[in-house]
Amino acid sequence: MRIPEDVRKDIPLTGEVIYFDNTATSLTPRPVVEAMDEYYLRYRANVHRGIHRLSQMATHRYEESRKIVADFLNARFEEIVFTKNTSESLNLVALGLEHLFKPGDKIVTTPYEHHSDLLPWQRLAKKLGLKLEFIEGDNEGNLDLSDAERKIRGAKLVAVQHVSNALGVIHEVEELGKMAKEEGAIFVVDAAQSAGHMEVDVRKMNADFLGLSGHKGPMGPTGIGVLYISEEFFDTFEPPLIGGGTIEDVELDSYKLTEPPERFEAGTPNIGGAIGLAAGIRYIERIGLDRIERQEHKLVKRITEGLDELGVPWYGPRNLKKHAGVVSFNVPGLHPHDVAAILDENNIMVRSGHHCALPVMKKLGINGTVRASFHVYNSIEEVETFLGVMEELVRSLK
Template sequence: MGVQESYPIDVEAIRADFPILDRMVGGDVETPGEGPGDDTPLCYLDNAATSHTPDQVVDTISDYYRGYNANVHRGIHQLSQEASVAYEEAHDTVADFVGADGREELVFTKNTTESENLVAYAWGLNELGPDDSVVMTEMEHHASLVTWQQIAKKTGAEVRYIRVDEQGYLDMDHAAELIDDSTAMVSVVHVSNTLGTVNPVAELADMAHDHDALIFVDGAQSAPTRPVDVKAMDADFFAFSGHKMCGPTGIGALYGKESILEEMSPYLYGGDMIRRVTYEDATWEDLPWKFEAGTPSIAQGIAFAAAVDYLEDIGMDAVQAHEELLAEYAYDRLTEFDDVTVYGPPGDDRGGLVAFNLGSVHAHDLSSIVNEHGVAIRAGDHCTQPLHDKLGAAASARASFYIYNTREEIDLLIDALEDARDLFA
């Protein structure tokens, strides 16, 4: 595959929307962007941790603060009304992005982790007991694994884990054994942030529903990179984060079926989520506001919708095609080397990331060396410590791609790895 071949999207035009990609790096981190040693072009391959933010989204945040900064749902004055309309319409935009029926099914949270905790505490503490089980997978992010693990300890519920096979796929026969009449919740990552595995969430949803269980889908790595239809997958809950999909930090979303959210108690209490308060009791506001206590992340929520608009202008089918092209190219380049171990499925059957190790070089050392070449990758356990234990790896390096990345940047990573090999030879 030649590096001059065309892409499914106009990468050059997209890169122009992200000024940070023109940065030079290598200088003093105490004065970011100004260090005297900043002389190496940035090659950013850490998108599974956080993506960059285009000018269009940054401008949306600026427009809010410069033009109609006010609290929502609390004022009759014009600025408050303008902010309220924009914030509420942002829910509509994000809800439509994942195929929800409307804003009633879309709660803004801080991130995927908070969405997991919202469901675990607002639903799990009330619904789980010693006779129940929660089924997860061995590739779960700590946001899911730790949260349900701790809720299980509080409620006496059993936690079960679906096996991951040697190629990085779920053992679906094992899933069918674990998901039974005791199962109350199945919590599964849609796209693994370590293996790149794309899990069959619709099939798992069918298994869960056959036993009257619910399914929570962690979409942190899928919503940014591929079309999502929560109705088609029949998810009861689906969570994702703005900062991984061209949006700002501090904003995420929880989709939940309206009938389930209606029955759940609030997770946080305070202002804006109430309808009526007396000294003796309180009643709750309509969905989704009953789950959004206090002053919300208004600018971030409005900008989240702007990020969704940006991605939809590109087209999520095209975004997915670009991700898969880069993932396959990176997999092929990395597996050219006998001393590189790549984790997860083959290159033509994975999401847009590749976790790997180079011989006996620790992932942190590897990341430090490639950083000297301007290449930004992730190193560590990627919030999947139990999975790394299963893989027999203390840590791994991870390159992850997005709409502005190119094959040439993957070639830069390969060149940097060759220098690392020579250094540690």
């Protein structure tokens, strides 16, 4: 596969717009749409409860999708639970672990988290009288690992993002996972911005729980996410949702839950979504994560150089080895939304605002940023076009 040319051929929208909003959601390649079409048009049925052949086929493809996700994350089949998105996955973790906490227990996270990996812990801490502590870090998003070691000492749970959607910084999840493990703390990873862009290996990370969204890096549809639950928690994690599909036996006044993963998936799941996500992962694997990383790195290098030449301040680590394909910046004197609107007039789609990371914006003393974020189908020519528009914009302000 030629990068990015052959990927662009599979995604018609790449020929129509310059799409630099991949952190919010990615574009969809044809094989993903085709896999979902096939489900809806050829074997549309519910899973698990049917004897007829359409249901058998749907069940087979749904469970095959789970296996594809499991292999992708180096997890076991039973450890993969389908959810709606990362936000739901992380909320479920907080709810399902609630009974394990007692007042005074400590949760450690970072000041760079997306609201979806902050609010569930804040709420849990307030409700149960827990301590919520934050690992120190600088304005580029780099964590102070010796402070991490201090804070993680005695912690009950550590929750961190792999990659920041606001600053693009790649956090040292493996080191943090090791620290958590040594302390016997539960380790939760928000992989919303890393899955599909770089290796996410739950074993290497020592993750106990991990959430991701199918619609971002893995190029799947919206409405499908993953919650990885380590088998060590099969008996202690209390399913926040129960009912259809989660039981082995039911009496009028009692029930016995079935085995994972069904235990954690109440009701009819997003069957077409899971099949689409698996097709996205297969597509990503056909390209190869190393080539995806290399392409995004090339784009980040060029865009940051270009912004430096124009005197446009950008955020996140100057050390580009720690910088994923997400570049936040600001044009002095212009509101981020105005910059995004001007870029849109030039057919370039970027995101502007606080990116659901208000504490990050407050730490930097800004009201928001403009964010250009990449996937493997973005080209260096697109970055050059973007820089040309930015040059004109900066010149017009002088």
